[in-house]
Amino acid sequence: MNCRLMKGNEAAVYGALMGGCTHFFGYPITPASEIAQAAAYYFTASGRTFLQAESEISVINMLYGAASAGARVMTASSGPGIALMGEGLSYLAGARLPAVVIDMQRAGPGLGNIWPEQSDYNMVVKGGGHGNYANITLTPASAQEMFDFTKKAFQIADTYRMTVCILSDAYIGQMMEPVEISGPVLHGQRKEWAVYGDKASRKNLISSIYMSAPLLRKHNEDLQQTYLQVAQDITDYEEISVADAEFVFVAYGIVARICHSVVQALRQQGIKAGLLRPKTVFPFPTAALGAIADRNIPLGVVELSNGQMANDVDLAVKGRVPVFRYLTMGGETPTVRELLTAVKCDLAESKKGGPHG
């Protein structure tokens, strides 16, 4: 077994190369710069393409160009950079081009600071640009998952002709853990729709324009159909101690890791807590949350934002059970002790008979 201690940021580049990515375009921003730096080394040394662009706007358009020409492409950035890519993400979706975009979230709004937040959730999960589209969004919670998710992202992107976003955070990127460099090297196949500058692909057109409303309507409906298929095929989550739980956390990324510790601590105190950790947030594990709600188990969303994912949890359980929110903003993370105290307090309150009690 090939195991190396490495940062999530580095693991993403390893995963990309093992996943058949040939082109990395980047623009530095903390806390994602390490990904570009590792890519600059490994993509160049392996005869792949690394290029530092002049802006994130150029980055996303270079992705658009290279993906049009059939390449497996990626970039990595953080909030301000992803925001600049909004128009390009919309064009990628409109032209149905596959691409992989990593967002190492930092705290906002504006320049904010470089510590972890999960406040890009709406921007990334709901698309980031104009139009009725979405990005497949994977949420790794370890260095190993940074590797695994990035590796498989290219296959997923090619299958559905969609952008796959890896929505991570500064901690998951900075943390070193053992990573197993596993499986065969994957490769993209020739795409019958791409433009290769040869006779066979000469008739091909990459465009997001549909100058007739019925055609654009059909295009939009096809996109929504694809999203339904995606939800069926790749929705993914981990359940920790949910089977006998009387209270279940919902959290992704670094916060899921913290919640895992809180679950253990609560159980030591006799409170049967569990954790549902989405590994995909688009598609969202709606059915799994619904099943927990059916068991009448209250939920607690722990999130480094103003409740952006919590809103999706609310939509999933449709008011059937209480959804407590433990929200932290600005770059801080809640400690295990803080969460423990807050949850115990809320559970005691709701036992006394709150609105749902």
Added chain:
Amino acid sequence: MAELIQRFGKAQSFYDGYTRKGIEIETTHYCPGCGHGTIQKLIGEAIDDLGIQDRTIFLSPVGCAVFAYYYYDTGNIQCSHGRAPAVGTGVKRTVKDAVVISYQGDGDLAGIGMTEIIHAANRGEPITVFFINNAIYGMTGGQMAPTTPLGQITQTTPFGRDVARDGRPIGMVELMNALVPPVYIERCSVATSQGIIKTRKAIRKALQAQIDGIGFSFVEILSPCPTNWGMSPVKARSWMEKEMTHHFPLGLVRDTISSSTGKATSIPYPYLDDAQLVELLTGSAAVPLLKDDIPQVTHKVKIAGFGGQGVLSAGELLATCGMTEALHVSWLPSYGPEMRGGSANVSVILSDQEIGSPLVDHPEVLLAFNGPSLDLFEPKMVSGATIVVNSSIIQRQVERTDVNVYYIPATDIAKNEGLLSAANVVMVTAYLLISNALPLETLVRCIPLVLRKKSFLDTNIAIVNKTEAYVKAHPMEKQ
């Protein structure tokens, strides 16, 4: 229609009818007297004559030429507003033999897309850019462009372009000429038939430069927009001659094609096949996991000190030791501005259980390299914790009485071996010895995996031995 086409010699690289995307039209979408049609015909003929139809990838901009893909029977990519040079960069770096044509208007290239064109030119991307300067935003209905002449009335300059408010028209050819890499820069005009002949030549030269792999070429073409200028096609042409060529002098500005030896290619790294790639990624640092009898432990460790004391690599060493003992491990640094102040700390967890939170808010172990670190973390330690103090640097004693403390002159021990920077090895060794967390052999085996400078390996091992001797001579007093 087919017969007409034959008579007038339609370029083969043009489609016969413009039926793209379900819109059944057979005429162009350009207004009568528009320059776009003339220029695109010249480009189509050049594609035919140069024999590059199959290789061509035509980038349509956003502007009146947005539907250029209706016409060209070549590979086509429609780009977002102004970004075609970035798209072209992506294409060209994927399919090197393709002939990439970026066709852009003045709003597209000189307005919103100024950054992309300058940087593509400055990288010397071997693509061809045709810049259609009609001094106006045509598609959106006649607003001011970066190239609109002073005084000209447009939808957004109803009283004329005002130099104080709007600045001067931008000369793109002149800007391009300030950059070193472009191999061909020319400004032409389609106002007159001589101008069209010159434009025809320039288009061919610029494309040939790309075909020959020589470099970035840029042709600006002054072009009429009778519709938004509010003129007849004839009047528009005479206005061009009078007004535009005055602001935008025609002519060849640079042609270094014949003296160029081709785009300076960067040092080529060969494309690695699967086995070579895996070797590159896993190669030297692959770590064998020893799976038998996993120690039943959890250590939540904080290591803290000045930046430069090797705090982060001490953590890496400890985590690597844990990993090779088949423990779960995590290593999480403080980072960013936090570190610029000169202090660094890292949280390391070793456990036989899967690790939840990698954050160590309340450490069970502290390796304190300097005073401020001890000040910061002493109050946060759990009761019964262990603190290893670098007594070479930290003058004070630990105040808490509910923790175990071990004082060791780590910096002095390292200095005596001639490797000041290895105080971190002393600290980790001391911790492993006093805690019995992991065997010393594991540490010795892992040092080469973490050490950046392999030539210091022997010294590091010597330091481990010196530390062991010190700890033997100074056993920890249990609280």
